[in-house]
Amino acid sequence: MSASDSRPTSWTLRVRNAVDRHLPMDHLLPDRQPYYVGSWVYVFGVVTIAALVWVIVSGVVLSFFGPQWWHSSSVGRFFNSLHFWSVQLFFIFMVLHLWGQYFMAGWRDGRAATWMIGVVIFGISIVTGFTGYLSQQNFDSQFIATQGKDAMNASGIGAFFNVLNFGQMYGLHVMLLPIGVTFLVVVHIVMVRARGVVKPIDPEGRANS
């Protein structure tokens, strides 16, 4: 039985064929883009990714040395600041990317899942930022924790998400949530690569075909 006239029995071959079909290398690593991609609006997404890389790199360094280091040594404070400011850039450019995609209706032509994954990334990023503020190990984080606990308890998740528990907040911040954000960002990028950038809306308000 040849693989060409029936469905292959090997799951690895089926996966390989599916990847070849839906994500060929010229889509994954394109050297050309349509003319309408020639705008600075399309740069916001990749700047967000660049900021995320700096967030992860500085975060890995901070997690190696711990709170005493990042509060007391000059190099530690530098990496603490690098982590903080790269997060600010990450959120600023993520929101600019969101504005750009909203006004060009980036969910059109089968891209709804890409849009929704972006929404989920935004939501998880907010929780990651919140747990980061709680992990600072200073008076600021204590103030945020004591102010935030009532909101968490009122929403009913206080028993599972205890903002006064440093170990839980720190564990979520350095492990589970960053893995979630990074994984979904990779999926988001692959989906953009698979379908390409959405076409502009023409002056009559119809999507170009």
Added chain:
Amino acid sequence: MDSPATYLHWGFILISVPNFLVIVAMLVLFAIALIAPFPEHDEGDDVSKR
């Protein structure tokens, strides 16, 4: 950094000056991205040409 931020207050809108400046900077950056010309590619490459 250790002192409380100054707040702007218009009716029901209450926002700190740093947050207000960040939002204004984002709006300006977005407007610039729409208006500023994007660099053209090399001759013979039709990527950014109609």
